[in-house]
Amino acid sequence: MPENDVIAAGARTVIRLPRPADQAEFLARVRDSAALHHPWLAPPATPADFRAYLERLTEPQTEGFLVCERESGALAGFVNINAIVRRAFLSGALGYxxxxxYAGRGHMSEGIGLVVRHAFTDLGLHRxxxxxxxxxxxxxxxxKRAGFRLEGFSPDYLFIAGAWRDHxxxxxxxxxxxxxxxAGR
Structure with missing residues (x-):
């Protein structure tokens, strides 16, 4: 994997920006992971969905990262920072x-840690x-492993896979x- 593609690297994973050339592998991973994702989320599953996903990532309120196995470069998952609000709020919502x-093997824990660090340092977010x-x-x-704290419960919060779901x-x-x-003081 070219070094200039890497946003941040950990011991086992790297995070990088998605690109059009990732479409075939991304869609194959989504297909192979359908049972794992249902009913929790509906990631891009068609070429048109993937192109729309890449287009959304060009919007200023969205950042997207692929979590890749460091050694092989294979896609282990993805993390998006959605609904980024600047000014006094400096906040965003992670989706992943x-x-x-790769599920259950630690790649996402490390990948989310890299995205969190990038969000708080390079992107200047606060929350x-x-x-x-x-x-x-x-x-x-x-x-929990990433250090997030439970703040509340919202009924019918997000529309996912055809239904309003509690979160x-x-x-x-x-x-x-x-x-x-x-930090470091």
Whole structure:
């Protein structure tokens, strides 16, 4: 993987920007991971969906990253920062998914850590939220491992896979991380 593609690197994973050349692998991973994702999310599953996804990532309120296995460059998942609000709020909402066969192997934990660090340092955000359906225990465990705290419950919060779904709201601020304001003091 070319070094200039890498936004941040960890011991086992890197995060990088998605590109049109990723379409075939991305869609194959989504297909292979359909049972893992249902009913929690509906990632881009067709060439048109993938092109629309890349187009959304050009909007100023959205950032998107592929989580890749460092050694092979294979797609292990993706993380998006959606609904970015600047000025006094400096906030965004994370959306993410692991891909089979990488789910449950630590790649997403490391990838989310890299995205959080990038968001709080390079992007200058102050707060990140993760909205998780209560039955999605794997995603809740991932939010906890990343240091997010439970802040509340919102009924009928997001429209996913054809239905309004309840969500738990998890959040992390820059001050809660080692990279936050005053780190190293």
């Amino acid at each position: 998914a692991a891909f089979v066969p 990140l939220e993760i909205n998780v359906q209560p039955g999605n225990t794997a995603s809740i465990a991932l939010a 738990e709201r998890w959040a992390l601020t820059a001050e809660m991380t080692a990279d936050g304001p005053g």
